[in-house]
Amino acid sequence: MSESCKIQVERRGDVAIFQTDGYINNQGGEEIARQAYAQIEGGARALVLNLEKTRIVNSIGISILIEVLEKVMDRKGVLAFCSLTPTIDKTFRIMGLAQYAAIYPTQDEALRAVATGV
């Protein structure tokens, strides 16, 4: 199905970069969570979620991302988002994700920020 979310993970040192592609619903959110926890277990200190190729994240997907954020913060890790559409950005602000996670316009800015410790 073309609409289900594909996720690519790239590890650079202690930073894991997630590239999503497609609709993030409960399944997409859970898949991101699974891979995020695997990266943290594997020693990643910071996660950067690049949502450039995602146009819709539903509220269930966001609620799962909030759980991931909490788990990352519990372990003193860092979670940053980048390349959000205006609508996704707005929704992240409504649900408060933007209060607890950093959001950057581009992946480069996100990477620079997490490198220096957000």
Added chain:
Amino acid sequence: MSESCKIQVERRGDVAIFQTDGYINNQGGEEIARQAYAQIEGGARALVLNLEKTRIVNSIGISILIEVLEKVMDRKGVLAFCSLTPTIDKTFRIMGLAQYAAIYPTQDEALRAVATGV
């Protein structure tokens, strides 16, 4: 309305290049016809219709293009198409437009061909 066809015409010597953008229905076809006749009146010998940005041409649109083709042939002019999607190419073949007009993969090839006289 985003779906109505936009047409840009560029004149290079005695060749007029038409770039269409969007759905070609009766209105789009008639607009192409109007501008094509204006070019012919204005001395154009060859017309190249680049349909790169058009994904749908309906049968009414094609029937108008056939009229344009006939008028161009009557005046010993040349009409060539380029950059058709596979579906448009198939429809042009079904309706026989491909038997009477030349179809080229790219605009460059179409321009080379009309320059040397198709």
Added chain:
Amino acid sequence: MGQRESARPGLERTGNREVSLTIPVASDMEIVATAQVAAMGEYIDMPHDKIDEVKLALVEACINAFEHAHTRDDRVHLTFRVGRDDDEGPDFLEVEVFDQGTGFDHEIVEVPTPEKTFAGKKKRGWGLQIIRSLMDSVAITSGEWGTRILMRKYK
């Protein structure tokens, strides 16, 4: 197959793969309708060139209903279905275009040819022919109640 099914459990569970769309008789509404058939095609991962063919067949059937049917309700009723003939077969996308119009006898509609089109005055008359050429199967039923065109394309 197992993988795809788990990606759309609801659909597999209910066996329910049908979407219906009603559009007004109005210019450009056929294009609004193509958005839906494209979404259904993408849903079964139909290649884009094939989706384009289904879109054009749908456009032709809609403009026929707009232009010729004189529908009583000023609407055209579309149904999109995805399915499979059997477990092994390829997915198909089926489109039904139903109008409550005057009806017509499709068996006496003159079949166009390029020669007649180019020689003669009448350039039109290609809609049904295009539909038949682009789709894998087409069935037309028509009567006083209106017209129903059922067409299918395999992935």
Added chain:
Amino acid sequence: MGQRESARPGLERTGNREVSLTIPVASDMEIVATAQVAAMGEYIDMPHDKIDEVKLALVEACINAFEHAHTRDDRVHLTFRVGRDDDEGPDFLEVEVFDQGTGFDHEIVEVPTPEKTFAGKKKRGWGLQIIRSLMDSVAITSGEWGTRILMRKYK
């Protein structure tokens, strides 16, 4: 304005600017539905960011119907309308999401806040809030017959 009206004479003539779509209760069908609302938004040249907001509001309303309504007909009924309050006003896109489900009392649904969401165990409960935030107006009616959410966004 004159120019656009002449580009869609049929629609202006009939005053008929409504498309209805029925989708099955099945995963990902909400995405199939967004294709239709996007086509309607493009039809009135609504900016893409606003179309995205309507799409998400539609997704939220659909998944609520899928998840909570337990519809009797296993379907969700959508209607998309474009219109204008008066001749001078901007075009709007209206979306109606109707399910023949159990209904609910939206006045006693707890309003979520980021603080509660982050402090507590319950992360869900944001769908209606998102719909209200993204659309210009939202009306919910619900009863034993089911639920109808009517929402509108201006261009």
